[in-house]
Amino acid sequence: MSSKIQVLSNRVLKKIKGFRITRSVFAFPYILFLMLFVVVPLLILLVNAFVADGAITLRNFYDLIVDGASLKTLWFSLLVGFVTTVLCILIGYPVAYILSKRSAGRLIVLLFVLPMWVNCLIRTLATRALFESLNAEFGIGTLIFGMVYNYIPFMILPLHTTISNIDKSYSEAASDLGANSVTTFLKVNFPLSIPGLISGITMVFIPTISTFAISQFLGGTSSHLFGDSINTKFEHQLYGVGSVMSLIMLVLVLVSNFIISKVNKGETADNLW
Amino acid sequence: MMEDRIIELKNVCKSYDEKPVVKNVSLSIKKGEFVTFLGPSGCGKTTTLRMIAGFEKPSSGEVYINGKDMTKAPPYTRPVNTVFQNYALFPHLNVFNNIAFGLKLKTVNDGTYFTSKNGVKYENMRKLTKDEIATKVRDALKMVDLEEYEKRNVSSLSGGQKQRVAIARSLVNEPDVLLLDEPLGALDLKMRKDMQIELMHMHKRLGITFLYVTHDQEEALTMSDTIVIMKDGVIQQIGAPQKVYDEPANAFVADFIGESNILSGIMLADYTVSFCERVFECVDKGFKTNEPIDVIIRPEDIKILPRDDNNAILTARVSSCVFKGDHFQSAVLIDSSIEGEEYEILVHDNTECKSGDIVGLYIKPFDLHIMHKARLINEIEGEMWDVNVVEICGGKFPCLCDLPSGERVNVKIDFDDVIIHDNEDNGTIGGVVGSVIYKGNYYQCVIRTDSYFDFFVDTEDEWLKGDRVGISVDPKNIIISVKKEDFNE
Structure with missing residues (x-):
């Protein structure tokens, strides 16, 4: 009897000993x-x-397809995301580029990034108040303004990091080989900054297609985004359709992530021009 | 003769934030020459090269390339190409496109001309065709033995291969001058030797002027037609490798190029010099009687003889002997009248000695290189801070002088009166050890203060180059005289 207990306790001890x-x-x-x-x-x-x-x-899928409004919202969301991303690139790239060439750049980048620490809702509400005081009409214009304002730090930050890390000797080598400053930018600095651009796009496009708060405060009545629709569906307790829409969202995020990582790899491995 | 000079620098100066890096450099480089800028790090050699390439603009002075003033011309308009120290190969392009980069931007005359209304004839320019570029790139790759590597990604290349691509990328543009900024610095020894020989072959074959920057004196001696030795932004000597080696212009050059014994001595008369408390015959003349000088003797110019050989001009005791492959390096000690002090000399000879042996030494009078001393005493301008306190180099030195505060004075301090402290705070002022030269029985250090005055210090201890130290001086050793007013002002 006692030996059995001993064997058992030994086993337990071994188990505990195995745990590291x-x-x-x-x-x-x-x-x-x-x-x-x-x-x-x-x-x-x-x-x-x-x-x-x-x-x-599969009725939930059927319901969604029959109800054209949701799909329209989806297209509209993608469009808003696309426009926001393009605007962020157009504004953010020159800013990041100029700042990375100046010694005072780091401080100014900090000023750009500072709003990121303020809660997104507070910023959006403040923007709304600003537009209200200007008697502006809420619609797609105000919506995109809010989106760009909210997401531009996410574009500038990776771009600034990438561009600042490009070795100065590449520009010098290009200039030495006969390229003027425009050619140097187009053929050397821009291609080398693409990883930063891609990560900027990832940080801006994917969140924008799923945003809902910004559109609720700044979009007016006409500009509903896909995120808003999902929110509405769950609010009306249409869990089935809401889940299908969420899944679509998820698939979209995964697909864009996949495409971006593919493009990114392709660009560093092969030549660009 | 003007067309012979491909590069000319005239009084070129460069400072960063008031700190001078290149001081009044003037030189001219002949077409087809292999010129090396040699010097320790921070001597301004790379900055000079970068001013020729156009990456830096001189603070003053002019840069002429092919007789044209190119001082302010941007790099892409200059007929020079650079091989960078870190290669700077474009990481987003493969080997072929890296080399083709310059060619794709190049325009050439298409064989036709265009005459404008006022009769000026212009060349009609065109870009190179794809085939032309491909042919040139393949030729360049062949030249550096990398034919198979066209499609390779630059990040997959080894250091030596990257170096070759970088050279091909520059040479494919057929520059008038190829600038090389320590191109072999990152390669291992064997690779470096191979590349040295390859670069020399390329230089001979192509006839392009090579301008090479290095801190490796052996590399400079092997490869160059002309060596330009720089220190602290100033050219110390320009000459053929053999001349620079055999007839160094000053103690710095002698110490930097090859090994040498540098001893303090006195020129007693023409053809007669005294050092190590003995008198020797030499071939130099024209010095002042009893002028303090430096004697430089190459270790391989000293022959070891049996102690009673008639030719021996010195007897010495061997303190160590090391086999160095093709010679023995012996350190020998020569007696001194001062108790406990001896003069140490390095000898490279084929004779093997044992420690403690007494030997005779022979040196040809021709091999005693006699040089003016760079400075005999530290002399600096200062201002009286108070009675018995003088302010020099931003520090307040106690002294024995009753001149009133505010008086401008000349301050002299002997080399061996300056005291170096390990801890900067123990000195009156701080500075950085710039150079250390062993002079047989003591070290001569140069301590650079934060206001860029160089204190020459004779000391028994060896100080580490680049260390921060403190300096102080015994009040009774500071020699102060009233500065003569400049009446012109």
């Missing part, structure tokens, strides 16, 4: 968090999307 505090142990709390708040909700979404009236069906 390795580095991976520190990841367990986070993995648990991830499971509870990311993976489980995603599974619920997935189940909800294929369930209607207690049965597995």
Whole structure:
């Protein structure tokens, strides 16, 4: 009897001995968090999307396609995201480029980034108040202004980092080989800044297509985004259709991420011109 | 003769934030020459090269290329190409496109001319065709033995291959002058030797002027037709490698190029010099009687003889002997009348000695190189801060002088009266050890203060170059005289 207990306790001890505090142990709390708040909700979404009236069906997808308004909103969101991204590039690139060439640049970049620490909602509400005081009409114009204002630091920051890190000797080499400043920019500095540009696009385009708060405050009545529609669906307890739309959103994010990473790799490996 | 000179620098100066880096450099370079700028780091050699390339604009002075004033011309208009120290190959282009970069921008005469209304004849320009570019790039790749590497990504190349691509990228543009900024610095020794020889071959074959910057004296001696030795932004000597080696212009050059024994001595009369407390015959004349001078002797110019050999002009005791492959390096000590002090001399000879041996030494009078001393005493302008305190180089030195405050004075301090402190705070002022030269029985250091005055200091200890140290002087050793007023002002 006693020997049996000994064997058992030995086994337990062995088990405990086998347990070592390795580095991976520190990841367990986070993995648990991830499971509870990311993976489980995603599974619920997935189940909800294929369930209607207690049965597995594709009716939610059907409903969404028949209801043309939601798809229209989706296109509109993509368009707004695209325009916002283009504007952010047009404004952000020159700023980042000029700032990275100046010694005082770091401070000014800090000024650009400073608003990022203010809550997005507060900024948006403040912008709204500003437009109201100007008696501006809320619509696509104000919406895009708000989007660009909110997301431009995310464009400038990676661009500034990439451009500042481009070795000065590349420009010198280009100039030495006969390129004037415009050619040097087009053939050397711009191609070398593309990784920063891509990460800027990732940081701006993907969040903009799923935003909803900015459009609610600044979009007026006409400019609803896809994020707003999802919000409305869940508010009206249409969990099935809402889940389908969320899944579409998720797929869009994954697809754009995939495309961007492909393009990025392709660009560094092959030549650009 | 003017057309012979491809590059001319006239009184070129360059300062960054008031700090002079290149001081009044003038030189001319002949077409087809292989010229090397040699000097320790921070001597201004790279800055000079960059001013020729056009990356830096001189603070004053002019740069002429092919007889044309190019001082303010941007780099892309100059007929020169640069090989950078870090290669600066474009990471987003493959080998072919890196080399083709310059060619794609180039325009050439298409064989026709255009005459404007006022009769000036212009060349009609065209871009190079794809085929022309491809042919030139392939030729360039062939020249550097990288035919197979056209499509390769530059990041996949080894250091030596990158170097070759960089050279091909510059040479393919057929520049008048090729500028090379320490191009072999990042390569290992074997590779460096191979590339040295290849560069020399290329120079011979192409007939292009090469302007090479290096801190490696051996590289400079091997490759160049002419060596320009720089220190602290000033040219110390310009000459053929052999001349620079055999007849160094000053103690710095002698110490920097090859190994040398530098000893303090006195010129007793023409053809007679005294050092190590002994008198020797030499071939120099024209010095003042009893002028303090530096004697420079190359270790390989000293022969070791048996102690009782009739030709021996010195006897010495061997303190160490090391085999160096093709010779023995012996350190020998010569007696001094001062108790406990000896003069140490390095000898390169084929004779193997044992530590403690007494040997005779022979030096040809021709091999005693006699040089004026750069400076005999530290002399600097200062101002009396108060009675018994003088302000020089931003520090207040106690002294024995009753001149009133505010008086401009000349201050003299002997080399061996300056005291160096390990801890900067223990000195009256701080400075950086600039150079250290062993002079047989003591070290001569140059301490540069923060106001850029160089203190020459004779000391028994060896100080580490680049270290920050403190300097102080015993009040009784500061010699002060009233500065004569300049009446012209």
